[in-house]
Amino acid sequence: MFxxxxxxxxxxxxxxxxxxxxSNLEGEGKPLLQRHALEDPATAVGxxxxxxxxxxxxxxxxxxxxxxxxxxxxxxxxxxxxxDLMAKIADLQLRYEMEREAYRKFLR
Numbered sequence: 596m597f598x599x600x601x602x603x604x605x606x607x608x609x610x611x612x613x614x615x616x617x618s619n620l621e622g623e624g625k626p627l628l629q630r631h632a633l634e635d636p637a638t639a640v641g642x643x644x645x646x647x648x649x650x651x652x653x654x655x656x657x658x659x660x661x662x663x664x665x666x667x668x669x670x671x672x673x674x675x676x677x678x679d680l681m682a683k684i685a686d687l688q689l690r691y692e693m694e695r696e697a698y699r700k701f702l703r
Contacts, residue, residue, distance in 0.1 A: 652694075652698070653694050654691060654694035654695050654698060657687060657690055657694055658691055660687050661684065661687040661688060661691055664680060664683050664684045664687055665684060667680055668680040668681065668684060
């Protein structure tokens, strides 16, 4: 039943897009829900305070390091350097997942 409803809705949206009904609407290209709308209000306030203070949660910093290491690995051609980068990626991935798990447990 839900699959049929989903298909119907998708067809109606595609028809509306084809007819141009969904063009030039206010908020076009923006998400329907802001990320913080799904958060606990206290958590949202904490994130806002951190953002205003220019503080980044450790998991965000680790994610940036992990992405940079993956990019470096992709661009590297030296086998020895690739091996070192793979070890660095594994370490960063483990630390990143640990931070995410700790944050999830904190929010419970």
